[in-house]
Amino acid sequence: MDELLTLREVKDLLHVDRITVYRMLEKGRLPGFKLGGRWYFSRPEIEAWLAGQRTQSYAAAPAEPAPSTEGLPLSCIESVQNILGEALGVAALTTDMAGQLVTSISHSCRFCTVIRSTAEGRRLCSDCWVSFALGMHAQHARRCHAGLRYRCELIQVAGQGIGVAIAGQYVAGPEDVEEISGRLPSIAEAVGVDEEELRAQLPTAHVLEAAYLTRLPAALRQVALAIEEFYAQQAQFMGRLQQIADLAQMNGVPQTRPGADERAE
Numbered sequence: 001m002d003e004l005l006t007l008r009e010v011k012d013l014l015h016v017d018r019i020t021v022y023r024m025l026e027k028g029r030l031p032g033f034k035l036g037g038r039w040y041f042s043r044p045e046i047e048a049w050l051a052g053q054r055t056q057s058y059a060a061a062p063a064e065p066a067p068s069t070e071g072l073p074l075s076c077i078e079s080v081q082n083i084l085g086e087a088l089g090v091a092a093l094t095t096d097m098a099g100q101l102v103t104s105i106s107h108s109c110r111f112c113t114v115i116r117s118t119a120e121g122r123r124l125c126s127d128c129w130v131s132f133a134l135g136m137h138a139q140h141a142r143r144c145h146a147g148l149r150y151r152c153e154l155i156q157v158a159g160q161g162i163g164v165a166i167a168g169q170y171v172a173g174p175e176d177v178e179e180i181s182g183r184l185p186s187i188a189e190a191v192g193v194d195e196e197e198l199r200a201q202l203p204t205a206h207v208l209e210a211a212y213l214t215r216l217p218a219a220l221r222q223v224a225l226a227i228e229e230f231y232a233q234q235a236q237f238m239g240r241l242q243q244i245a246d247l248a249q250m251n252g253v254p255q256t257r258p259g260a261d262e263r264a265e
Helices: 007-014 018-026 043-060 074-088 110-115 119-134 174-191 195-204 210-250 260-264
Strands: 004-006 033-035 038-042 091-095 141-143 149-157 160-171
Touching: 004 007, 004 043, 007 018, 007 038, 018 119, 038 043, 074 091, 074 160, 074 210, 091 119, 110 119, 110 195, 119 141, 119 149, 119 160, 119 174, 149 210, 160 174, 160 210, 174 195
Parallel strands: none
Antiparallel strands: 004 038, 033 038, 091 160, 141 149, 149 160
16 A cells, blocks of 8 residues: 655645645645545655656756746846845845745855756745745745745835745754755755755855844845836836837828928938
């Protein structure tokens, strides 16, 4: 008989929250069955599913995921990200509502750069951002597959979510470092990098002292507000350009300047 996993065990195995597991089950993206009101999972089926996900990632993963830029003023956003990263000593990035990266990562630490040097490492990071975005209604403080801490803030325009501002790649103290250090063999194996290389870069993970930890939520909220303002201003600007184009068509503005044909003759 196949070994059965509980929902909690699968949640820990996939490095996602409980709500994300429920959503994957509802959409038929994860194999499982319900018995007595509880979800159970066959370990061989979950392992086969994970292997399939890895195969798809290796086949499709580019050096870095191509960002989706529709509607977002990326140069302005990345400038704000850079300020946040330098001021508080964290990495910063922005995703769309599906958790897809839409900017470069500002102020990334070398520990994470090593992790993201492989296709599997990039896939695991991307899966974390997806779970962050899907779980925005549940909690703002999160952990990634490698154990680093993240903070997320919803970006909204007219009450509708358009993206997620994320600050992360940090530890809160020696306890975090000790925990991650103990997990390094499994992290390195999962990502496909040399354990000693990864261990050598662990000290580069951003460390947030208590004072900065208390400032981070408010600072990240200001980042989200700035992005919301950029987005609204860009939408207004594009709307005005469209109005000009519409007026030009209505008034029959000629495509060439008067007299151009006569001068050509």
